[in-house]
Amino acid sequence: MDTATAFTSDHEGDHWVPVSPRLVTARRIVLVTSLVPMTVIVLGVLTLLGVIAWVSVVIAVAALIGLLWGWWLIGRRVRSYAYCERGDDLLVSSGILFRRLVIVPYGRMQLVDVKAGPIDRALGVTTVQLHTAAATTDASIPGLEPQVAADLRDRLARLGETRSAGL
Amino acid sequence: MTDPARHTPREDNSPTPEGVDSSSRVPSSSSVPSSSIGDDLGLGITVPGRRLIDAEGHRKVHPISPLVHAVSVFPALAGIAFAVGIQRINTLAGRLDDIIGMAWMPPIALAIVVFAVIAFLLSALVAALNYFQWRALSFWFDDDGDFRMQSGVLFRQQRRVQLSRIQTVDVTQPFAARLFSMAVVVIEVAGQDDSRVRLKYVTLDDAREIRREVLARSAGLSATTAEAPQSDIARVSGRHLAVSLALRMTTAGLLLLTVIIIVTSYLTGGWGAIGVAVVTGGIPLVLVVAEFIRYYGFTVAESPDGLRLRYGLLRTESRTVPPGRVQAIEYVEPLLWRRQRWTRIRVTIAGVGSESSGSGSQRSDTVLIPVSEMDAAQDIVSRVLPDLRASSITWVGAPRRAWWRSPIQWRNLAVGWDAHSFAIRRGRITRRTALVPHARTQSVRWTQGPWERFLDLASVHVDTTPGPVSVSGLHLDASATRTVAHLQAAAADRGRRTDTSLHWAAP
Incomplete structure (x- = not known):
């Protein structure tokens, strides 16, 4: 592979697959169900302690801004996830502020995890995570439909097996 | 056979x-x-x-293992017994004096003897428990x-x-x-x-x-x-080791600071800062002494099993580094070493650095040689990674605008590669050069933070098995790193297909 094709094959020639938009819903549910009760508890405690009212107002406004910002951020973050299966390796790209691209040669994969929490399961989104012998690899693809995830795992496992070698 | x-x-x-x-x-x-x-x-x-x-x-x-075990825990137990008892030593001594007062022995000495006896009994208990372990x-x-x-x-x-x-x-x-x-x-x-x-x-x-x-x-x-x-x-002589440790940047910096504090205190006549000097002087002393004791008498020997390393003043260690297990190496060159072309070599060995707690943290710092002349160091490296040629690597440095991201180290930031390995260089005061064979590349990461993006820079990381060497080419031209990441992934895939170093012991 020469320099020119290596560069252009990124994002252009290859088939990049985005993740399911339902991941946005799943993550927003987690955001709301964690932030709202926490704010309510904090405000309740402050009221009971008789802290000056404007402190509570500031906290409530901050929580609201955090909620809106998180709401918006989740939408953008999920859109930033994409993966691409190439001939010899798998690419995973993610992040808006801190962008990253992970390239894992199939022969280096040690195991492939498929996991889903309760909310994820209810909404039908699954995470596929790749592990290599390096702890820093960190290639996980969240928000796949269960069937897509299972197929991907099987495909990856097969590719990994045929190409695998020692460390 | x-x-x-x-x-x-x-x-x-x-x-x-x-x-x-x-x-x-x-x-x-x-x-x-x-x-x-x-x-x-x-x-x-x-x-x-x-x-x-x-x-x-x-x-x-060996059947005396329980005894050795007891001896090895004795100092710690004595220390604990002493630490617990020291605050009450006077009351304790007084009470002991009442019970078994002896004219020829001061009460304090008696109390110390009692602590020693307690520690001894606890050690005996450890030995007894260990005996059952030994049996099993x-x-x-x-x-x-x-x-x-x-x-x-x-x-x-x-x-x-x-x-x-x-x-x-x-x-x-x-x-x-x-x-x-x-x-x-x-x-x-x-x-x-x-x-x-x-x-x-x-x-x-x-x-x-x-x-x-x-x-x-x-x-x-x-x-x-x-x-x-x-x-x-x-073989690293004691003098060479001691000098090199004192010339390391953190040590040298702290020692310099100590001298400055003492001089200013002397000149101004105000000795208020002298307590700080004790700390800034004490820390490097402890660090240097600890590392000196650890690496004293460091000897590298070659055997067909791999390199044998032997070192230690109080606690002697011997380790074998099989060449096929070395995943990445790093030359560490502090500023004050470079004049003499001294370097330290650290290696990541598969499976060795994965434990980060307890005695593991000591082991994860895998040093191939604590200090050596550059030529001798390269000779040692060529024995664990024979195909590695630091001289044949083509380097690509960070662009001038990287100054805005890393004003100090940008001049030394670079990535490089040749047919066999990938390399990075970073650090201005302590220069680090890390090399990883293509065949040892687990995955490749490309990252870009907001500030890097603004400057059209990015970083490329090569992941290897957990260990002390991190292979990160920082703050380089964004599109170049992107290309490098893809080329490196392809090289990794190719490299491991042609790799034979895993079977280094095969006839």
Whole structure:
């Protein structure tokens, strides 16, 4: 592979697959169900302690801004996830502020995890995570439909097996 | 090749009284006396009972192990007893004086004796508990030739070590063990968490013998193959080590700060800051002394099993670095070393750096040589990674605009590669050059933070197995790093198909 094709094959020639938009819903549910009760508890405690009212107002406004910002951020973050299966390796790209691209040669994969929490399961989104012998690899693809995830795992496992070698 | 009987646990090891005569029984040590690690403290304590065999034909560690264990915990226990008692020592001394007052002994000394006795009794308890552990512990080679260890009093545990997965076999001598001419054999296996096997304690000769046998078997040779001959290729003198440690940047900086504080205090006549000077002077002293004790007498020897490293003043360690297991190496060159072209080499070895707690953190800092001249260092590196050629690497430096991201180190930031390996360079004050063979690349990461994006910069990281060497090419031209990432992934895939270094021991 020469320099020119290596560069252009990124994002252009290859088939990049985005993740399911339902991941946005799943993550927003987690955001709301964690932030709202926490704010309510904090405000309740402050009221009971008789802290000056404007402190509570500031906290409530901050929580609201955090909620809106998180709401918006989740939408953008999920859109930033994409993966691409190439001939010899798998690419995973993610992040808006801190962008990253992970390239894992199939022969280096040690195991492939498929996991889903309760909310994820209810909404039908699954995470596929790749592990290599390096702890820093960190290639996980969240928000796949269960069937897509299972197929991907099987495909990856097969590719990994045929190409695998020692460390 | 050999007769099959030789594969079972060796039968000539019965606990005969002639075990006292230790030097003549080990087949290898007579021909290769230089293979001795460190040396014991020469107290001449030799205890009969080497190579015990239990009813099932399994080998046991040395019967005085519980005693060695007790001696090794004694200082800690005495320290705790003392720390607990020191605040109440006066009342305690007074009370003791009332009960068993003796005219010829001051009460304080009596209290100290009592602490010592308590610590001694606790150590005896440790020894007693350890005795049961000793009874339960046995090890042997099973019919498949794999190493097995059985241990545990309440929870029986049997561990099987696949010899093909062995990373290194080390012989270490903790200080307490050195008093008894004993040693610990540590068998390091590729795997998660606590996958190493420790045999505590065996005589030094036994330890060498076990290491020889395990290494011979793991290399697929006959169990009775004599220990590989070895020759020393580098040795760090005490003076060289001490000077190099003092010239390291953090140490040198703190020492300089200490001098400045003392001088200004003297000139201004205000001694208020002198307490700070004690700290800034004390920290480097402790660091230097600790590392000096650890790496004292560092010797690198070459043997067909790999490089043998021996070091330690109080606690002697010996480790074998099989060349095929080295994942990445790094040259560390602090500013004040560069004039003399000195360098330290650190390596990531598969399976060794994966443990980060307890004694593991000590081991994860895997030093191939603590300080050496550059040429000698490259000679050592060429023995673990023969294809590595630092000179043939093409470097691409960071663009000038990287100054806005890293004003100090940008001049030294670079990535480079050749047909065999990928390399990065970073750090201005302490320069680090890391190299990883393409065949050892696990995955490639490309990252870009907001500030990097604004400057059209990005970083490229090559992931290897966990270890001290991190291979990150920082703050380089964004599109160039993107290209590098893709090329490196392709090179990794190619590299491992043509890689033969895993079978370094094969004929």
